[in-house]
Amino acid sequence: GAVVSQHPSWVICKSGTSVKIECRSLDFQATTMFWYRQFPKQSLMLMATSNEGSKATYEQGVEKDKFLINHASLTLSTLTVTSAHPEDSSFYICSSRLAGGPGELFFGEGSRLTVL
């Protein structure tokens, strides 16, 4: 199957700082990347869908100015949590699929963000 690599796995930051999470497709071209957030004992909630070379589509209730998504190449999408607050502490996961979907989603390893 296709491989998606996400970095960092863990990050702890102070309130007010920004954190960047990278998601790379290692052996395929990810024209679309999905970004999810998961709080403890809850399901994955889609935050936004990014498409290479265009602006991301954000889900209702997700602040696009707070969660900056960039998908500048076919193998890299980034999520930047700006001015992080403790309530942003969560598990962030990216995923992609092979072209011609809706097939299987391939997930990154996830990034656990803790904001102090």
Place this chain on the structure above:
Amino acid sequence: RKEVEQDPGPFNVPEGATVAFNCTYSNSASQSFFWYRQDCRKEPKLLMSVYSSGNEDGRFTAQLNRASQYISLLIRDSKLSDSATYLCVVTSGTYKYIFGTGTRLKVLA
């Protein structure tokens, strides 16, 4: 009504037992269906896709009932290593992936 619903569990079953989960979906135009497994603090991993004719992979059997709008997962001869959260995933007509809240399974020795 949620687009995809699952019983959160937990289902506590002894080793060797057979356990079944259901997942209902509300959009009759849904196209693809999957079962994912998620271990604590890990990313989801595909367990199996669900086909209209039903499909089996070892101890795991998945079925789709379009008329009643649900999919099921049957696990036979449960192992301790089967303990995890099982996520139902359904795609909508817009190629959007909708996740259920997951069903927690605990297989007990």
